[in-house]
Amino acid sequence: MNNFFDQSINRLNTRAVKWDLVEALYGNKDVLPMWVADMDFQIPSAVTDALVKRAQHGVFGYTFTDKKLDDTIKSWLTRRHNWDISSAWLLYSPGVIASLHMAIQALTKEEDKVLIQTPVYPPFYSIVEKHNRTIVKNELKFENGKYQIDFEDFEAKLKQGVKAFVLCSPHNPIGRVWTAEELEKMGDLCEKYDVLIFSDEIHADLVYKPHVHVPISTINDQIKSRTITFMSPTKTFNLAGLQVSYVVAPNKNLREALKEMFETQGMHMLNTMGVTALEAAYTNGDIWLDQLIDKVHENINLVIDAFSQREDVTVIRPEGTYLIWMDFRNLNLTHSELKKFLQESAKVGLNDGESFGESGSGFMRINVACPTIVVEEGIKRIITALDTQLHDK
Known part of the structure; x- marks a missing residue:
């Protein structure tokens, strides 16, 4: 192969x-x-075949998501990440960054402090700054050839009144796959200081043994209740141009607030080919x-x-x-x-x-x-x- x-x-x-x-x-x-x-x-090839078949149908009207698509995602997360979710937790959007923009607007206010861990994927800066929120940086420590979290600084920054933490897991660009212990420590500190967690896990499927991706929402119920996870098959299966992603939000209040923002911005429907590709990739990929x-x-x-x-x-x-x-x-x-x-x-x-x-x-x-x-x-x-x-x- x-x-x-x-x-x-x-x-x-x-x-x-x-x-x-x-x-x-x-x-x-x-x-x-x-x-x-x-x-x-x-x-x-299974994804190509599904797209070709859909294209040959020749009609590309409005397309909705359904229980079958929900179940496909649920099966993937169980199979690949040992994460059992409810269909009720799912929302759909064209992309992870678009969803993060919506989350910042829906769940924080202007001038609120939002923490990111640098160096980090460049759009993390814009999702905060473009909505008049204040970036707070928790600089990752590069020691002995490996990046580590500066937990002392992390807690000190949260104490300053941070409202949301945008987690990159696995981390781009440094390639760290955070351990369950690291995730639990970050999550517990967010619980202590009442900070929401927006977890970008778009690279979750691309991990090398012996490392294992752990969705931060699976650590414990307290962390789950304050976490919204953003995922997509686009990095995994090279589908970025089809613009398809989903959100896993167990907390009903957070989910409803985010859903309302999606609807306010007219972001409530996926494109036909994105839906087709997601289903085929997660079923046969x-x-x-x-x-x-x-x-x-x-x-x-x-x-x-x-x-x-x-x-x-x-x-x-x-x-x-x-x-x-x-x-x-x-x-x-x-x-x-x-x-x-x-x-x-x-x-x-x-x-x-x-x-x-x-x-x-x-x-x-x-x-x-x-x-x-x-x-x-x-x-x-x-x-x-x-x-x-x-x-x-």
Whole structure:
């Protein structure tokens, strides 16, 4: 099956953000794009077949969600995450970030404090700032090559009157899969200071053994009652362009407030193809996903091994996601110089570390959900540029 994931799929001229915007973003059409978080793999054939069948029907009127779709999600969460939910807890939306925008508006007030753990996925900043809420940062500690939660700072920040905590689990960009103990400690502190938890778990399905994703809502009933979880098959099955996601909200009062905001903003219906893809992926995607995880893990090991003997670049092994956080600080370049080096000398397009927060300065994020030949080419370009720079010095 790995041969399937090593097929090179030409994505040019498909309006692909990752490939067709390379020159506009990086100033050179020869830059190899390894940035935005979608995959260069084809989706499971069962999903393609379901979409083709639906397309052949030829009519695309308004589409509703139903008990069958609810049950499909319930089965997936039980099977993959040992999480038994009620259909009554589910809401649907086009995307996780859209839902987070709605949650911030529905369940906090202007000037309320909202805590995020940095460095973190850039939209976490905008979901707070665009609604005139105040960002409070709990900076993650990078110690001995691994990120940890600064719980002393976490509690101190909650004491300041934080109303909501936006959790990234697994964490993007650092790739941490939070343990049950870490989640319980964060959740208990949120209970102590009466803080709501908005948990973005879009990468939940992409975790490498022995690590296990634990939905924070499953830790205990107290945490569950103050948690809203945001999930989607889009990262798991490369369906981002179909815009489909769901919310798991056990607390009826929180759920009803969020539902009302969805309706106020006219966000109460999914597109036909998104519904079709979700159902097919969660029904017939398990084997494909298991094989995908093996392939991405292989690519992760390839990157780590390639830089393991170097002192100028440190690769932080991800426990989940198909994204790798790379530390270039030993190059002693300014962040602007680093970006220029990677774009112009290495000709590799990575995600700018500073876009994840100030603590991302000197770091870059690389996406390895692509054929191994692409990963090898990206590694080769970076190492060749590094060696050329060292030789020139």
